[in-house]
Amino acid sequence: MTTSSEAAPRGSEPAPAEPTPAASEEFARVNNRLTVHDYLPRTFHDGTAAAGKCEWSSHVCVDLTLEEAGALAWVLVDTIMSARFGRATHLHAEWRQHTLEGTKLAAPRDRLIGSFVAPVFGLPGAAKSDDHLHGHVGEWLWHLLTKDNPAVRVQPDPKGDVTDAGSDGFSIYETGTGELRFRLWESKKNTGSGSLAASLNRAYAQLEGHGQRYVAKIVGAFGGVSSETPNEVKALVTDLPEAWLQGDKLVGAGVMLATHQDLPATPFTGMAIKLPLLDKPGQLRGLVTSLSCFVEIAMMVRRYAWTAL
Structure with a gap:
């Protein structure tokens, strides 16, 4: 995919203009491609459960047209911003209207809306790092590719601040x-030419070295859970600290990798070695997405988020 942000070779035709948020929203709606699954279908699943084995899935898209890339960026940013605004749905509607119309918010509304954009994207002229941007988009890909599984009972949206030192998800x-x-997830992105194995090994090391602390933070956050939370969920959460310490069957670990590189045939072979306590069938899970224009889409997500600011 070639976007307007890429310089065209001298003497060639200029790169096509990046689609506007309105054009991307229309493409997604008219073609009924309103979910991440519509752009990143599951291409492989190794579901054989065995002790010391990682069950894993891949979602691969070799290429997208410019219109498809814009539509995927819109699906992502609209979903992310809906989560960012939470119960303030009128503010999401205001951001969405101005974004689709391509108009700027007047002061002080720009500061108000910007306070919801800044924690994950930064603001125009004061962007969060590209590294943080790529990682956040990767976390949302994991979440949106897995949360609608009918077996999932609880899976919160990715954290609302990209500098939060807690877990990436559960x-x-x-x-x-x-x-x-319960499954604790660690998400990594690889948007360069470095080894995918090295990225995965960093995820395993974080789970092994910091998993207990991540679990403690999750359990603490459940202290104020809604009275509507089922008793069986509360009971599971109560048992998590000791279960993680012992590698009990109640817990497991997952690693998600988002990249633009081609995938190896067996990307998660080292996971069981790095997490030896989690050696029971079903405790290890992997998810990998390979999207050739991942970096360009992440950048488009941020530009769309900033359109009204």
Whole structure:
């Protein structure tokens, strides 16, 4: 995919203009391609459960047209911003209207709306690092590719500040026999030419070295859970600190990798070695997305988020 941000070779035709948010929203709506799955279908799944083995899935898209890339960027940014605004749905509607119309918010509304944009994207002239941007988009790809699984009972949106030092995500889900399980997820992106194995090894090391602290933070956050939270979920959360310490069957680990590189045939072979306590069937899970224009789409997501500011 070639965008307007890429310089065309001398003597060639100029690169096509990046689609506006309105054009991308229209493409997604008219073609009924309103979810991440519509652009990144699952291309492989190794679901054989065994002790010391990582079950994993891949979502690969070799190329997207410029219109498809813009539509995917719109699906991502609209979903992210809806989560950012939370119960302030009128502010999401205001951001969305100005973004689709391509108009700027007047002061002080720009400062108000910008306060919801800044924690994950920064602001025009004061952007969060590209590294943080790529990582945040990768976390949202993981979340949107997994949250609608009917087995998932609890899976919060990715954290609302890209500098938060906690875990990247977690799921509470049901097994085929109706038992509840917890999985702690670590997300990595590889947007350069470095080794994918090295990126995965960093994720394993974080889970091994910081997993106990991440679990403690998650358990602490459940202290103020809604009275509507099912008792069986509360009971599971209560047991998580000791379960993680012991590698109990109640817990597991997942690693997500987002990249633009081609994927190896077996990307998660080292996970069981790095996390030896999690050696029971079903405890290890991997998810990898390979999208050739991942960096360009992440940048487009940020530009769309800033359109009204």
